[in-house]
Amino acid sequence: MQNTFSEQNLEMHRTISDSLFCKLQTAIIKGELKAGSKISEPELARKFGVSRAPLREAISRLEGQKLVERRAHVGARVVSLSLKELVEISYMREALEGMACRLAAANMTEEEVFKLKYLLSVHEKNEDLKEGHAYYQKEGDLDFHYCIVQGSHNQKLIQLLCNELYYLMRMYRYQFSVDTPRPKNAFDEHHAIVAAIEQRDGALSEQLMRKHISAARINIEQQFNDKC
Amino acid sequence: MQNTFSEQNLEMHRTISDSLFCKLQTAIIKGELKAGSKISEPELARKFGVSRAPLREAISRLEGQKLVERRAHVGARVVSLSLKELVEISYMREALEGMACRLAAANMTEEEVFKLKYLLSVHEKNEDLKEGHAYYQKEGDLDFHYCIVQGSHNQKLIQLLCNELYYLMRMYRYQFSVDTPRPKNAFDEHHAIVAAIEQRDGALSEQLMRKHISAARINIEQQFNDKC
DNA sequence: ATTAAATATATTGTCGACAATATTAAATAA
DNA sequence: TTATTTAATATTGTCGACAATATATTTAAT
Numbered sequence: 001m002q003n004t005f006s007e008q009n010l011e012m013h014r015t016i017s018d019s020l021f022c023k024l025q026t027a028i029i030k031g032e033l034k035a036g037s038k039i040s041e042p043e044l045a046r047k048f049g050v051s052r053a054p055l056r057e058a059i060s061r062l063e064g065q066k067l068v069e070r071r072a073h074v075g076a077r078v079v080s081l082s083l084k085e086l087v088e089i090s091y092m093r094e095a096l097e098g099m100a101c102r103l104a105a106a107n108m109t110e111e112e113v114f115k116l117k118y119l120l121s122v123h124e125k126n127e128d129l130k131e132g133h134a135y136y137q138k139e140g141d142l143d144f145h146y147c148i149v150q151g152s153h154n155q156k157l158i159q160l161l162c163n164e165l166y167y168l169m170r171m172y173r174y175q176f177s178v179d180t181p182r183p184k185n186a187f188d189e190h191h192a193i194v195a196a197i198e199q200r201d202g203a204l205s206e207q208l209m210r211k212h213i214s215a216a217r218i219n220i221e222q223q224f225n226d227k228c
Numbered sequence: 229m230q231n232t233f234s235e236q237n238l239e240m241h242r243t244i245s246d247s248l249f250c251k252l253q254t255a256i257i258k259g260e261l262k263a264g265s266k267i268s269e270p271e272l273a274r275k276f277g278v279s280r281a282p283l284r285e286a287i288s289r290l291e292g293q294k295l296v297e298r299r300a301h302v303g304a305r306v307v308s309l310s311l312k313e314l315v316e317i318s319y320m321r322e323a324l325e326g327m328a329c330r331l332a333a334a335n336m337t338e339e340e341v342f343k344l345k346y347l348l349s350v351h352e353k354n355e356d357l358k359e360g361h362a363y364y365q366k367e368g369d370l371d372f373h374y375c376i377v378q379g380s381h382n383q384k385l386i387q388l389l390c391n392e393l394y395y396l397m398r399m400y401r402y403q404f405s406v407d408t409p410r411p412k413n414a415f416d417e418h419h420a421i422v423a424a425i426e427q428r429d430g431a432l433s434e435q436l437m438r439k440h441i442s443a444a445r446i447n448i449e450q451q452f453n454d455k456c
Numbered sequence: 457a458t459t460a461a462a463t464a465t466a467t468t469g470t471c472g473a474c475a476a477t478a479t480t481a482a483a484t485a486a
Numbered sequence: 487t488t489a490t491t492t493a494a495t496a497t498t499g500t501c502g503a504c505a506a507t508a509t510a511t512t513t514a515a516t
Contacts, residue, residue, distance in 0.1 A: 014300040014301075015300050015301075017288070018300065053281065056285055057284055057285055057288040058288070060245070060285040060286070060288035060289040060292070061288040061289065061291055061292040062292060063289055063292060064288070064289040064290060064291060064292020064293040065292040065293075072242035072243050072246065073242075073243075085383075085384060088382045088383060088384040088385065089384050091327055091331065091382055091384075091385065092324065092327070092382075092384055092385055092388065094327065095323040095324050095326065095327035096320065096323050096324065098323065099319055099320070099322065099323035103319065154316045154319055154320075155313075155316060156313060156316040156317050156319075156320055157316065157319065157320055160320065
């Protein structure tokens with residue numbers, strides 16, 4: 001156990017370049033490095049007390065992940081999502097998470113289904129107690145979706161949804177300080193989805209999940225129309 | 229026109245790091261750098277006549293794109309897909325390309341639909357002439373799918389499908405020298421899909437595309453079962 | 457002769473310095 | 487004063503050298 005822990009820690013931040021990559025990625029996702037802001041190499045190198053070589057490698061890696069954009073001889077900037085791009089991503093998410101839900105209905109273990117139901121009940125209690133506390137709602141919603149995606153047992157799907165798309169949507173929310181208005185009947189929808197998974201009805205669970213996500217997108221698109 | 233061309237060229241290969249990134253990416257996708265093979269920094273630096281700094285940045289960028297894997301103090305290797313991963317990606321593709329097809333039915337211009345139909349007819353002629361010429365078939369199939377994905381007008385979807393998933397599947401085919409056996413009635417399926425798009429029936433076109441792709445996956449999964 | 461330890465070699469990771477380019481500030485002209 | 491050109495400054499891109507780590511080879515021990 002100890003061994004595993006220390007190994008993980010070592011493998012997590014072995015080289016300076018690796019460590020910088022993790023720190024910068026987290027900073028971007030959390031919004032500490034704001035969308036569209038310049039990434040100054042001398043400044044960051046000084047701040048972290050390292051030379052520019054590993055820093056530039058970390059930035060290159062972020063560039064490969066499309067979290068930063070670089071212009072030759074000008075510098076790197078944190079990516080900045082437009083509303084249009086958020087809508088585009090939402091379509092991708094609808095397709096992918098619908099599929100994840102279908103696979104979850106087929107592949108989730110009984111324990112995983114149980115855990116999902118438990119999660120839902122906890123969130124419902126929180127809802128009763130702290131009504132209107134948007135933070136818990138949002139986190140709860142995220143937990144729910146995470147749990148289902150994990151249940152697909154499809155590593156590639158999990159990777160893309162949980163480590164790329166969710167990050168991007170989170171960045172966007174921070175960028176525009178817009179908390180997505182949650183559909184009032186989100187809990188009902190969640191219950192219906194879980195019921196379909198429990199019955200191992202893949203087609204239905206996919207359909208319900210897609211409707212759930214496209215409903216959220218329609219909210220976004222309305223904002224889009226309002227602002228343009 | 230000339231201006232656009234030169235600008236593109238300049239922006240395409242401005243810095244050494246950028247140029248190396250493009251060259252290595254192409255080499256990996258084409259299989260010139262074989263899946264799983266080691267990427268030796270001294271060797272490549274000598275081969276391209278550059279220092280290791282920009283080379284390492286290019287490799288870091290490829291790492292961010294998940295085309296190479298790095299182990300600290302050991303080195304970088306070209307990723308190597310397992311059959312299982314190929315199947316996982318196929319599920320993603322089914323979901324994404326199904327969605328792309330639905331969007332294409334909604335968003336394709338008349339010209340784009342015309343072009344798609346033309347493409348199909350050309351491929352049919354080639355089929356008649358050069359029967360059994362697997363290369364043309366495969367390329368033709370790819371053209372068809374590209375064309376529809378483009379028709380979705382969803383840039384994020386286009387990026388992911390055309391610049392990431394297709395590359396991975398191509399790498400896999402090369403890695404195992406397996407040309408995916410094409411379903412005999414692929415042309416019929418293609419025709420049905422185009423017909424649905426032409427009638428702007430998004431739901432049907434999505435359904436047909438998904439069936440088309442899942443049929444291919446079943447072939448793969450059979451190979452998987454045979455080999456294990 | 458085979459395994460283990462110690463050494464030697466090669467590769468990776470990081471640094472500081474310099475060259476090339478872009479940005480900013482100053483100087484000149486209108 | 488404003489616009490344009492020129493000089494100064496700062497940032498990015500690349501290099502060669504060195505330190506840290508891993509791999510290969512040799513030596514020693516059983």
